[in-house]
Every structure is written in C-alpha cells, then in structure tokens.
Amino acid sequence: MARVLYDGLVEYEDETPATTSQMAKDVVEFLNWAAEPEMDDRKRMGxxxxxxxxxxxxxxxxxxxxxxxxxxxxxxxxxxxxxxxxxxxxxx
CATH class of the missing domain: 1.20.5 (Single alpha-helices involved in coiled-coils or other helix-helix interfaces)
Known part of the structure; x- marks a missing residue:
C-alpha cells in the first residue's frame, strides 16, 4: 500500500508545520476521540x-x-x- 500522508499535505490555521508525524498524530487523536466521545463527560464528572x-x-x-x-x-x-x-x- 502506498503512503497516504505526505509532508505539506494540510495547512494548519496556527501555522504548525505539516509534517508526516504531525498529521499522523492528528489522525490518532481524532480516532481516539471518535472511539470515546463520552470521555470529556467522564473527566468532568471525575x-x-x-x-x-x-x-x-x-x-x-x-x-x-x-x-x-x-x-x-x-x-x-x-x-x-x-x-x-x-x-x-x-x-x-
């Protein structure tokens, strides 16, 4: 399978450099949030x-x-x- 993420593929509003590792981190954070949408409520309750x-x-x-x-x-x-x-x- 070919690479999906390349450097400079996305432009961030806060001018964060769009490196492959940064985009991979963003994808992982999004998938984590999508897997547990109630996590914010649990933290607030905690x-x-x-x-x-x-x-x-x-x-x-x-x-x-x-x-x-x-x-x-x-x-x-x-x-x-x-x-x-x-x-x-x-x-x-």
Missing part, C-alpha cells in the same frame, strides 16, 4: 467527584477534631478499691 470528596473529607476531619475532642481529651483515673482490715483469716 473532577466533580474529586471536589465533593475533598469537601466531605474536610468536613469529616472537622467533626473528628472539634466535635469529638471532649471524648478524646478526657482523663481516665484509676480508683483502686479501699482496703479493708481482715481481723481473722478465712478458714475452710
């Missing part, structure tokens, strides 16, 4: 999910730090039982 996760994570840290501080900062004191005097030992 950014929204990451933002919501960051907000919820921040709220959970705030709740843990300030709302549960009284529970984590309490002091547990051991109060041993009082000693009683035994007048005579137990006999069995």
């Amino acid at each position: 950014i929204k999910v990451l933002a919501a996760t960051a907000v919820l994570f921040s709220i959970s840290i705030w709740v843990k730090r300030y709302k549960w501080a009284w529970l984590k900062s309490r002091k547990i004191v051991y109060d041993p039982p009082k000693e009683t005097k035994v007048t005579r030992p137990y006999r069995y």
